[in-house]
Amino acid sequence: MSTDLEKVKTLAKDLRKTYPRSPRETLAGYVIAARCVDKCRASLLNMNGEYSYWPCSLASQWFSFTGITPEQLKDVVAGGADDETVARWITEHSKVKDPDEVLKWNNRLRDMRLSEMSLQVQQYLETYIPKFVPNLRPVYVWFDVYDLEEKRF
Numbered sequence: 001m002s003t004d005l006e007k008v009k010t011l012a013k014d015l016r017k018t019y020p021r022s023p024r025e026t027l028a029g030y031v032i033a034a035r036c037v038d039k040c041r042a043s044l045l046n047m048n049g050e051y052s053y054w055p056c057s058l059a060s061q062w063f064s065f066t067g068i069t070p071e072q073l074k075d076v077v078a079g080g081a082d083d084e085t086v087a088r089w090i091t092e093h094s095k096v097k098d099p100d101e102v103l104k105w106n107n108r109l110r111d112m113r114l115s116e117m118s119l120q121v122q123q124y125l126e127t128y129i130p131k132f133v134p135n136l137r138p139v140y141v142w143f144d145v146y147d148l149e150e151k152r153f
Helices: 005-011 033-044 057-066 070-078 083-092 097-108 119-132 140-148
Strands: none
Touching: 005 070, 005 119, 033 070, 033 083, 057 070, 057 083, 083 140, 097 140, 119 140
């Protein structure tokens, strides 16, 4: 696919000044996907700030589940595809065709408690949460870390 950075500019969020979408927000029916697209667009324009498109532990969950690679998504996004076009592309290229499987996967991630994550991730979050999540805000599930830190609730 060709690159159209001028079009990407009209769609991108400047992640040096704002946050990407919540991991809970869906694109093509998948949690995490909209956030990946925000980070990809910003990365293409060097407006990603502290956010990394790839590698990213959150995005790796989505890429692994769908079978889509970071490079494939980047190629589509770099062409200036809007969310609707990206969503159609994801639907066509995801290895997961059963909407019920997507729903179960979404809900598993939405409900994932820190204690259900790998020990390495738990160790990382043990120091990350006190540093970046507002004091006295409980973290019930993994996605809470992002939404609390990014002041969505």
